[in-house]
Amino acid sequence: MIQGCTSDAGKTTIVAALCRILLRRGIKVAPFKPQNMALNSAVTSDTGEIGRAQAMQATAAGIAPHTDFNPVLLKPSSDCRAQVIIQGKSIGNLDAVDYHAYKQTAKKAVFESWGRLKNQYEWVIVEGAGSPAEVNLRAADIANMGFAEEADCPVWLVADIDRGGVFAHFVGTLACLSPSEHARITGFIINRFRGDLSLLQSGIDWLEQKTGKPVIAVVPYLHGLDIAAEDAVPRSAGNGGAFKIVIATLPHISNHTDFDPLRRIAGVDCSYATPNQPLPAADLLIIPGSKNTRGDLAWLRRQGWDKQIEKHLRFGGKVIGICGGYQMLGQTIADPLGLEGEAGDSKGLGWLPIATSLEQDKQLRNLSGQLLANGETVAGYEIHHGETQILDSTAIPLIKYADEHDGVITDQVLGCYLHGLFDSSETLKSLLAWAGHQVAEVVDHQQLLEQEINRLSDALDQAIDWEKARQAGLIM
Known part of the structure; x- marks a missing residue:
């Protein structure tokens, strides 16, 4: 499972890249996001609705999108209310308090889909939502550590160094977790790094020594990467055409x-x-x-x-x-x-x-x-x-x-x-x-998407220390 220290740390793209890397190695792989909150959605091969990011990840895995890839999708219609999509179908609109009470029902759907995917695929790469450090959302969690604990899967934690404070993000996130959740994190990924990697090495050494967990990859900043963010509207500035x-x-x-x-x-x-x-x-x-x-x-x-x-x-x-x-x-x-x-x-x-x-x-x-x-x-x-x-x-x-x-x-x-x-x-x-x-x-839209997924996957494949990755749970 790929979790992030923050929203937009790069979870979506890391999952897509891992799906493509495994596909290239001849492994039957699928993406999975237990719970997603997004207004960008796609129609699946089984005529349901999932987050558009999971449809993109399915493309990276070389398979058709399916509702099991994102069994719970929340589509906000106001700051406190959202349409709830369960395994591709709307069950109506709920406010935040009502949805919290509904989570046990949603959890059942999550693990039904999870079970089917485990039976159909050699590997399932799971994407978390937001951050596991959101302690106010821990009760009945199905999006991050609550899912990881019950599914018993290792977690890699991603942080975006381009935002600054990457080491504080990692250490602070760990500090918010229970002992069992802390132990479940088996490695770190530093995302969107610019510059000379040698200048980062002392920080990596400090982080590994302090936490006892390996930095599995330092992924470079890919200028102009054209893979849509999960839900963020692109910046407003135009590109100067006539x-x-x-x-x-x-x-x-x-x-x-x-x-x-x-x-x-x-x-x-x-x-x-x-x-x-x-x-x-x-x-x-x-x-x-x-x-x-x-x-x-x-x-x-x-x-x-x-x-x-x-x-x-x-x-x-x-x-x-x-x-x-x-x-x-x-x-x-x-x-x-x-x-x-x-x-x-x-x-x-x-x-x-x-x-x-x-x-x-x-x-x-x-x-x-x-x-x-x-x-x-x-x-x-x-x-x-x-x-x-x-x-x-x-x-x-x-x-x-x-x-x-x-x-x-x-x-x-x-x-x-x-x-x-x-x-x-x-x-x-x-x-x-x-x-x-x-x-x-x-x-050509589809050709560009393939090109960018391959570019991203090449960068991650080269960045991963595969020996550390195997020790951290990715055994192929």
Whole structure:
């Protein structure tokens, strides 16, 4: 199990790299994260929902994503409330106190999935959540040491030296653990190191002597590593291209990884709008998905962004809405069951002839079809409660699947439910052309992911002291 001294220490990428390293050695391996809190999610081969990071780790392991890889997923809809996904399916929304009481039920699902994976794979690489030093969350823990103790697996602890204070992170974390948990940590990984390793050696010697635990690897800082963080929105600064794309940064933005392909296009400046600031001037505005669509729409209006979108369109700009953003662009959004917040109706932005009602059953499916405008192949996935009705019989759909349509397109506004819309190179070119920008070549999304996973795995493979790793539990 890989645990971290802090969030964003590098647990996700270390697990992915270990999965690829073991795959290269001919070992059947799977990733596993007992409990995840994230708004970036993916649809699995068994039509469930897991954290997008675990889907990426499955790619690193050379297998299709499955709900057992992330049996508990929490998708926050407010600071104190989240939708709870158990083995791929939503069981409803719980506040923090109610979820704490629900943990014993969640734990059962965690160990059911764990048992199946142990029977199917030679190795399972487990990822913790946050930090095991969060003593206020120790009771009924299923995310870190609570899981490790019951599953009886060794733990490697990761810290990010780029943040500073790496030795304090390790020693301080150990100080927060019980004696049995302390003993369960069999090694350290220092992540994102820059500079001359010889200058770090005295610190490594001190840490090993003080704790009695080995430093298994010092992983170098990989400049420009293009593997999405588990849930953090990329920094807002653009990249200086002439064609400007701005993505509205909603409070409960979900699946912002949809827009990673846009940030990789030469000549395109793609940035995230800063909350509490006016929307920057742009050629294309994008309204992303949201875990609280009506709440985020109200927030958007309080920012004054609705009026700025209206001005943007009046001056000839283009707008794209994905999933919740698509719903916002319509006439009305109804949430009669209070699935995302307080029950009620909201007036949409009014730029597309659609009306949406949030229903109990969640749509979870992988899809492929064609852009109706030119027949380009599109593929992606849907994750939403919304049932959307087209109000105008003359409206032009965006995508055709085998027996249905998705989305609406006008001269200036388009929207649909499909996450991953920009992953196809040809589709991306077509949509940019509609928005007013011709591009000859774009990065192949899947090829880049493979390239970056291999780059990361090469670095970790070289950094690991394999003799120490075997002594610390990784026996191959």
